[in-house]
Amino acid sequence: MGExxxxxxxxxxxxxxxxxxxxFFAGYPITxxxxxPEYMSWRLPQAGGAFVQAxxxxxxxxxxxxxxxxxxxxxxxxxxxxxxxxxxxxxxCAGADLPIFFANVVRGGPGLGNIAGAQGDYHQSVRGGxxxxxxxxxxxxxxxxxxxxxxxxxYEVAERYRVPAMILSDGVLGQMMEPLEFKFPEVDPKTLxxxxxxxxxxxxxxxxxxxxxxxxxxxxxILTVNRAQRYREIExxxxxFESRQCEDAELVLVAYGVAARAAAAALKLAxxxxxxxxxxxPITLWPFPKRQLLELAGRVKGFLVVxxxxxxxxxxxxxxxxFRAPVHLHARPSGVTPTGEEILQxxxxxxxxxxxxxxxxx
Amino acid sequence: MLQVTKRxxxxxxxxxxxxxxxxxxxxHRLVAEAMDELGIRERTVGVAPVGCAVFADHYxxxxxxxxxxxxxxxxxxxxxxxxxxxxxxxxxxxxDLASIGxxxxxxxxxxxxxxxxxxxxxxxxxxxxxxxxxxxLVGQKATTCPTGRDPRVNGYPIRVCELLAQIEGAKxxxxxxxxxxxxxxxxxxAVKKAFQCQLEGRGFSLVEIVxxxxxxxxxxxxxxxKFVQEKMLPQYPLGVFKDIEGGKHDASRN
Numbered sequence: 001m002g003e004x005x006x007x008x009x010x011x012x013x014x015x016x017x018x019x020x021x022x023x024f025f026a027g028y029p030i031t032x033x034x035x036x037p038e039y040m041s042w043r044l045p046q047a048g049g050a051f052v053q054a055x056x057x058x059x060x061x062x063x064x065x066x067x068x069x070x071x072x073x074x075x076x077x078x079x080x081x082x083x084x085x086x087x088x089x090x091x092x093c094a095g096a097d098l099p100i101f102f103a104n105v106v107r108g109g110p111g112l113g114n115i116a117g118a119q120g121d122y123h124q125s126v127r128g129g130x131x132x133x134x135x136x137x138x139x140x141x142x143x144x145x146x147x148x149x150x151x152x153x154x155y156e157v158a159e160r161y162r163v164p165a166m167i168l169s170d171g172v173l174g175q176m177m178e179p180l181e182f183k184f185p186e187v188d189p190k191t192l193x194x195x196x197x198x199x200x201x202x203x204x205x206x207x208x209x210x211x212x213x214x215x216x217x218x219x220x221x222i223l224t225v226n227r228a229q230r231y232r233e234i235e236x237x238x239x240x241f242e243s244r245q246c247e248d249a250e251l252v253l254v255a256y257g258v259a260a261r262a263a264a265a266a267l268k269l270a271x272x273x274x275x276x277x278x279x280x281x282p283i284t285l286w287p288f289p290k291r292q293l294l295e296l297a298g299r300v301k302g303f304l305v306v307x308x309x310x311x312x313x314x315x316x317x318x319x320x321x322x323f324r325a326p327v328h329l330h331a332r333p334s335g336v337t338p339t340g341e342e343i344l345q346x347x348x349x350x351x352x353x354x355x356x357x358x359x360x361x362x
Numbered sequence: 363m364l365q366v367t368k369r370x371x372x373x374x375x376x377x378x379x380x381x382x383x384x385x386x387x388x389x390h391r392l393v394a395e396a397m398d399e400l401g402i403r404e405r406t407v408g409v410a411p412v413g414c415a416v417f418a419d420h421y422x423x424x425x426x427x428x429x430x431x432x433x434x435x436x437x438x439x440x441x442x443x444x445x446x447x448x449x450x451x452x453x454x455x456x457x458d459l460a461s462i463g464x465x466x467x468x469x470x471x472x473x474x475x476x477x478x479x480x481x482x483x484x485x486x487x488x489x490x491x492x493x494x495x496x497x498x499l500v501g502q503k504a505t506t507c508p509t510g511r512d513p514r515v516n517g518y519p520i521r522v523c524e525l526l527a528q529i530e531g532a533k534x535x536x537x538x539x540x541x542x543x544x545x546x547x548x549x550x551x552a553v554k555k556a557f558q559c560q561l562e563g564r565g566f567s568l569v570e571i572v573x574x575x576x577x578x579x580x581x582x583x584x585x586x587x588k589f590v591q592e593k594m595l596p597q598y599p600l601g602v603f604k605d606i607e608g609g610k611h612d613a614s615r616n
Contacts, residue, residue: 024444026436050443054436055469062433062466066409066440069427074444092430199425200445203404207374209419211410211428 004181010035010077010174012148013103013167014043017075020152021187022101023049024074026063028056028082031115032171033105036077057082061089061102068098069210071198073155073189077103079171080121081112083129090164091130095212097197097227099158101151103167105174108335116335117172117258119308125168126286126316133224135231137165137238138285140256144178146283152184157238159195161230168285170308172258172337234287241289242281245271249278251351252296254317255306256282258337263306265340270347277347285313290320297321304328304350306343308336370394372403374423383583385573386415388540389482389549392571393451394422396554400561406449407441409434413455414488432463435470438477449560451478457487460496460520467526474531474565478556481522481568484575485594492578496520499597503580523570523603534559534567535603541574541590545600555605564606572598 007015014036017025025044027037037053044051050067054060060076067074078086083104093100106121108114125138137157139150150167158165199208214220242260244267246252255263260281270277280296282289297303302325305314311331318327330346332338369375372394380386397403403424410419412431419426429437434452442450459467459481470477486504487493494504494511497519501510511519526532534556538549549571556567572594574586581589 024440026440052439052443052473055465059433059436059439059466059469062429062436063440063443065429065433066427066437066442067444068440069437070407070441070444070448072444074440088430089433096427199407199427199441200448201405202425207423208425209427211419211426213416213428 002181004179006177006179007144007148008035008175008177009144009147009169010105011039012144012180013077013151013169013174014039016148016182017101017151018043018047018049019182019184019186020155021073021189021192022075022151023047023189024064024067024072025049025076026052026054026060026067027076027078028054028060030079030082032107032117032174033077033079033103035174036103036105057085058089061086064100064102065089065093065096065098068093068100069096069199071195071200073101075101075103075151077105079105079107080109083121083124087130090136091132091134092212094130094134094136094164095132096210097162098210099155099162100164101154101158101166102164103169106168106170114335115171117170117174117308117337118333118335119170119257119259119312120310120333121168122285122307122309122312125166126288134227135163135234135286137161137163137234138168139166139240140168140283140285141173142257142260142281143180144173144176145180147173148180149183152187157234161234163230163234168257170258238284239287239289240283241292242283243292244279246278246280246296248276250276250301251304251347252278252280252300253304253306253343254280254282254293254313256285256313259306259308262338262340262343266343266347269340269344275347275351288316288320293317293320294322294324297324300325302326302328302350304330304347306330306338308338309333370398372397372423374421376420378421379417380414381577383574383576383586384414385484385540385571386482388546389480389571389573390418390421392546392550392553393453393480395550396557397424399554400557402449402557402561405447406451407445409437409450409452411452411454411458413458415453415455415482416489418453432458432461433466434458434463435466435475435477435479439470439473439475442475442477449478449557451480453480454482455488456481456483456485456495456497460522467522468529471526471529471532471566471568474533476560476563476565478560479568480553481570482573483522483570483598484573485519486575486578488575488578499593502593519597521598523568526568527603531566532568532604533565533606537570537572537598537600537603539572539590539595539600541572541587570598572600
């Protein structure tokens with residue numbers, strides 16, 4: 001803690017997880033997240049943990065299912081196609097109320113797509129991703145420092161509410177180097193209280209079961225509804241966002257992750273020209289900062305959502321603002337990072353056109 | 363009074379759902395007896411599959427986890443690497459282990475994960491209602507090969523022990539059956555030896571148990587046993603395929 005380091009985003013993510021108490025990692029190679037398993041392969045044994053290069057993403061998430069069931073802070077990471085493969089296992093973990101942690105270093109899609117940073121996996125992340133009714137706590141870092149510091153928060157939320165937690169990153173954040181500081185004391189997992197559901201030695205207690213099925217009529221519904229109460233609590237208590245210059249803003253940019261950095265650059269340019277813009281950056285994508293957006297909707301002329309996808313988060317912004325203000329979109333899907341200049345141009349277009357919606361996807 | 367038999371402590375006193383003549387109940391008891399005799403119940407974690415044995419998590423008196431179809435060995439890997447002091451077994455059927463989960467089966471053997479797999483081969487999908495399994499015999503009828511398995515259309519059955527025997531990491535492999543009392547006793551010994559292999563840190567062990575599914579074979583329990591003897595054993599010969607002694611690298615410890 002306190003030391004300034006220069007690290008690559010993926011390395012910071014891995015180191016942050018280990019410092020947060022991660023002692024098991026299973027993964028499979030896929031670009032642009034390869035540094036995470038590579039880092040873990042030497043770092044975890046050093047910390048007294050275990051690393052497994054799995055035979056597939058499917059195997060990796062199931063190794064995580066087993067490790068998490070023992071109460072071990074564990075992690076897997078992948079990139080878009082690999083995360084799709086993991087979804088069945090994530091659903092099982094959600095159904096078994098296991099606190100797992102994983103990261104998606106998103107690349108351009110659909111299909112094999114490309115290996116550039118993208119944000120096309122937003123829906124998959126915030127709507128569940130796998131089968132069945134469940135939610136995943138989703139954090140979207142926008143710097144190497146946040147890559148390194150968010151794993152700890154993910155473990156804490158995952159364990160408090162017994163839900164899957166993930167970091168939605170992208171190929172830009174994963175690959176770039178920046179100075180960072182780990183802003184929390186290193187967690188020794190031995191000092192954490194062993195959960196009362198963890199599998200292991202049943203000496204002196206009743207045997208425990210971890211699973212996600214219940215075939216008795218109506219019982220699964222009760223389990224699912226009870227779990228949803230925890231989801232509501234997460235929505236009330238765990239929203240994290242960043243707000244810049246929204247106080248007097250007429251147009252508020254809404255962007256997350258690396259797109260928010262481009263939006264921040266545009267904000268600076270706009271303010272320099274006297275345009276009253278602001279920036280709302282959701283840091284948790286689920287839970288989404290609905291209340292803050294609705295409050296802004298009552299006093300701004302409009303929103304401009306900047307996304308490196310066809311426009312996915314824009315739907316959540318519209319739902320959150322209850323259509324009280326126009327919501328515009330600047331979309332650069334499939335591995336293109338927007339520039340501050342092009343966003344500034346879009347801001348000007350939007351403000352000139354006044355009301356009305358126009359999706360730009362050049 | 364002399365008590366000659368009792369319920370193993372490792373088996374819970376609950377009603378099982380298995381059909382009359384099904385081999386799962388016998389196989390469960392063998393696993394439980396081996397756990398009792400080795401004194402490992404309190405540190406064993408079992409993995410229940412998808413398939414008829416999905417409810418095994420409610421039958422064994424040790425910590426249990428139920429996971430996705432075919433992924434038992436991956437789940438067992440995660441448990442064993444996190445809790446190397448635990449004895450970990452994965453209980454799987456033929457569709458689970460040799461079809462959807464074949465990659466996990468082969469790679470957990472290749473890594474020589476220090477786990478034990480109990481593999482029930484009854485040549486049919488049970489829970490889903492009698493579809494063709496990777497171990498269904500040539501000519502054997504199933505709901506997805508109603509006129510019998512035709513190699514030209516459906517390919518050939520897989521011999522799991524023979525396949526795994528060529529993998530260096532597989533340390534103990536034996537095929538047994540539960541269709542006669544004598545074979546049940548042999549199967550029990552094999553299960554115990556497989557657990558011992560794990561306790562000695564020698565690496566991957568698997569016991570295949572050729573078993574009966576009267577319901578989906580469309581046979582009476584007795585005829586199902588006869589089917590095992592006459593049709594299955596020629597395809598799946600019993601015996602020890604591998605028993606590598608000696609100190610081994612323990613993959614559960616980094």
